[in-house]
Amino acid sequence: MKQFNNSVPRNTFSSIFVKFAVCFLFLGLAYRLFSSSLVQFSPVFVANNDGPRLDVDKTLPPQVVAAVAEPPPPEISGDPFVNLDDHHISENATEKCNLFIGDWIPDPNGPRYTNSTCQTIESPQNCMKNGRPDFDYVYWRWKPRDCNLPKFDPKKFLKIMRHKSLAFIGDSIMRNHVQSLLCMLSEVEQAVDVYHDEAYKNRRWSFPSHHFTVSLVWSPYLTKAHTFEDDNGVSTGLTQLHLDKLDTIWTKQYENLDYVIIAGGKWFLKSALYYENNTLMGCHNCHNPNITQLGFKYAYRKALNSTLKFITGSKHKPFVLFRSTAPDHFENGEWNTGGYCNRTSPFKTGEIEINDTDEIMRRAELEEFEKAEAIGSVNGVKMKLFDTTFVSLLRPDGHPGVYRQFHPYDRKDKNAKIQNDCLHWCLPGPIDSWNDLMMEMLIKDLFFILYLALSVLLIIRDDNEAGRAVVKDPAHTARAPSQVEGVVLASFDLPYPYVTNPA
Numbered sequence: 001m002k003q004f005n006n007s008v009p010r011n012t013f014s015s016i017f018v019k020f021a022v023c024f025l026f027l028g029l030a031y032r033l034f035s036s037s038l039v040q041f042s043p044v045f046v047a048n049n050d051g052p053r054l055d056v057d058k059t060l061p062p063q064v065v066a067a068v069a070e071p072p073p074p075e076i077s078g079d080p081f082v083n084l085d086d087h088h089i090s091e092n093a094t095e096k097c098n099l100f101i102g103d104w105i106p107d108p109n110g111p112r113y114t115n116s117t118c119q120t121i122e123s124p125q126n127c128m129k130n131g132r133p134d135f136d137y138v139y140w141r142w143k144p145r146d147c148n149l150p151k152f153d154p155k156k157f158l159k160i161m162r163h164k165s166l167a168f169i170g171d172s173i174m175r176n177h178v179q180s181l182l183c184m185l186s187e188v189e190q191a192v193d194v195y196h197d198e199a200y201k202n203r204r205w206s207f208p209s210h211h212f213t214v215s216l217v218w219s220p221y222l223t224k225a226h227t228f229e230d231d232n233g234v235s236t237g238l239t240q241l242h243l244d245k246l247d248t249i250w251t252k253q254y255e256n257l258d259y260v261i262i263a264g265g266k267w268f269l270k271s272a273l274y275y276e277n278n279t280l281m282g283c284h285n286c287h288n289p290n291i292t293q294l295g296f297k298y299a300y301r302k303a304l305n306s307t308l309k310f311i312t313g314s315k316h317k318p319f320v321l322f323r324s325t326a327p328d329h330f331e332n333g334e335w336n337t338g339g340y341c342n343r344t345s346p347f348k349t350g351e352i353e354i355n356d357t358d359e360i361m362r363r364a365e366l367e368e369f370e371k372a373e374a375i376g377s378v379n380g381v382k383m384k385l386f387d388t389t390f391v392s393l394l395r396p397d398g399h400p401g402v403y404r405q406f407h408p409y410d411r412k413d414k415n416a417k418i419q420n421d422c423l424h425w426c427l428p429g430p431i432d433s434w435n436d437l438m439m440e441m442l443i444k445d446l447f448f449i450l451y452l453a454l455s456v457l458l459i460i461r462d463d464n465e466a467g468r469a470v471v472k473d474p475a476h477t478a479r480a481p482s483q484v485e486g487v488v489l490a491s492f493d494l495p496y497p498y499v500t501n502p503a
């Protein structure tokens with residue numbers, strides 16, 4: 001009797017009940033969010049890795065059919081994507097969908113923005129404005145083999161990103177990506193330019209009604225680098241890379257970030273001297289018999305290792321997307337030897353082989369990421385591979401080519417050679433799909449966050465100490481809004497950073 005009337009067990013019972021109620025509430029909410037992106041799984045594809053692909057031709061608009069009708073080249077043995085498949089498709093399709101294995105399928109809806117609706121497209125990527133005559137390249141969307149990829153939802157994205165800060169850290173491909181994101185978000189809210197450095201390499205935008213900040217951080221080597229180059233790419237000395245020291249431009253703001261997209265890339269192909277522990281270890285293309293030729297491969301691996309070591313060792317744990325290399329599509333030459341890219345439709349899987357250089361870079365990325373992931377999973381680091389290499393490789397048609405310039409054929413001298421850009425992407429263009437992929441990865445992460453929130457809530461209830469949540473303030477030293485909106489960017493926008501021979 002006495003025991004039964006004791007209030008302590010009663011309270012315990014009721015508190016357990018509250019916990020369960022809260023638990024159900026959260027799980028329900030999480031399920032709703034999660035399922036909204038998963039209910040569109042296509043049953044046709046599930047667990048059908050080797051079956052026929054979606055017969056896209058039936059849905060192609062007539063002009064596109066003509067373009068893709070050319071017979072695919074024979075299967076190349078030793079296709080690097082066989083390895084790629086081994087690496088990732090082994091998981092069962094029913095359990096997990098690899099977002100990065102799939103095909104480009106026709107999308108009659110076309111792009112979400114145009115050169116007229118988005119005011120912030122930088123001139124070298126503004127293919128429509130620059131007079132590119134064909135438009136098919138904007139009527140495709142990425143379709144993962146084993147699931148559907150919903151289109152980027154700017155409203156939902158801004159909702160998820162409320163009170164958050166997102167940074168893009170890397171080279172000009174990062175800039176290309178951030179421009180695509182800003183165009184897509186402009187449908188809901190126009191970004192306010194809150195900071196830029198003199199050369200517009202480092203920038204920050206805010207979305208005031210969502211308290212969301214996007215930064216672009218210029219760090220093409222991610223590691224400490226001394227360059228002796230002017231804005232036109234004219235070099236007066238070899239770049240000095242400190243492979244064991246990171247570029248403080250990104251590390252010093254790292255703890256203010258909630259989401260990070262980071263990547264290395266083509267700058268490592270440049271001639272450079274490599275240092276570790278302040279000692280010259282070797283070089284790439286330095287043409288000095290006294291210095292060991294280590295090659296870019298060595299430096300790339302070391303630099304990624306240092307970068308990932310920082311990320312996995314940091315006390316601050318933002319959600320990190322580590323992006324794989326962005327392939328280029330110069331044909332019949334390189335960027336400086338008359339290479340061009342004038343295709344007007346995507347490749348299908350198997351129709352193109354990855355370039356050796358890109359393959360070396362991607363391999364280093366995958367291997368370093370795998371090692372880091374193992375360490376990170378112990379340390380509670382949220383890090384995912386944003387593996388866009390293959391997705392992008394299939395889009396030779398999405399680069400500006402000669403249309404990096406305004407109406408290139410209107411010039412008087414019709415026979416003059418026109419520089420092509422077969423590395424960056426037209427906006428709108430294939431890079432917009434990176435945001436579809438990013439969104440999907442964030443939503444899946446959100447499910448995880450809700451789960452964490454639930455655990456934290458229960459712990460807080462147990463400890464009976466509520467309201468100690470730290471409100472994070474990015475404490476950005478935001479300068480006054482820029483007065484120079486729409487300024488024509490200086491020549492820093494070098495599309496071809498990977499000069500391999502010193503000038």
Ligand SMILES: *[C@@H]1O[C@H](CO)[C@@H](O)[C@H](O)[C@H]1NC(C)=O
Pocket residue numbers: 092094
């Ligand atoms: C996963 O796939 C393998 C082979 O692809 C199959 O043998 C296995 O039964 C599948 N497992 C489940 C749970 O579907």
Ligand SMILES: *[C@@H]1O[C@H](CO)[C@@H](O)[C@H](O)[C@H]1NC(C)=O
Pocket residue numbers: 115116128129131
């Ligand atoms: C957009 O591109 C079209 C050609 O595709 C051109 O006629 C139009 O003037 C451009 N608009 C702007 C605002 O650049």
Ligand SMILES: *[C@@H]1O[C@H](CO)[C@@H](O)[C@H](O)[C@H]1NC(C)=O
Pocket residue numbers: 277
């Ligand atoms: C780095 O160089 C210093 C001397 O400059 C040396 O004392 C130290 O052992 C070196 N560290 C490593 C890890 O090589």
Ligand SMILES: *[C@@H]1O[C@H](CO)[C@@H](O)[C@H](O)[C@H]1NC(C)=O
Pocket residue numbers: 287288289290
């Ligand atoms: C290489 O070292 C030798 C001996 O120290 C020196 O004479 C020569 O000038 C060096 N070569 C270069 C290219 O620095």
Ligand SMILES: *[C@@H]1O[C@H](CO)[C@@H](O)[C@H](O)[C@H]1NC(C)=O
Pocket residue numbers: 305306308309312368371372375
């Ligand atoms: C970096 O390289 C070292 C030595 O090869 C390796 O042990 C480590 O796992 C790599 N990655 C990270 C994130 O430290």
Ligand SMILES: *[C@@H]1O[C@H](CO)[C@@H](O)[C@H](O)[C@H]1NC(C)=O
Pocket residue numbers: 340342343344
């Ligand atoms: C692409 O350019 C090359 C060289 O100028 C030309 O031979 C070829 O016909 C062009 N292809 C297309 C699809 O325009």
Ligand SMILES: *[C@@H]1O[C@H](CO)[C@@H](O)[C@H](O)[C@H]1NC(C)=O
Pocket residue numbers: 328330334335355356357358
């Ligand atoms: C790959 O691309 C790089 C840079 O454009 C070039 O230097 C290299 O020759 C290409 N390799 C192959 C095998 O096409």
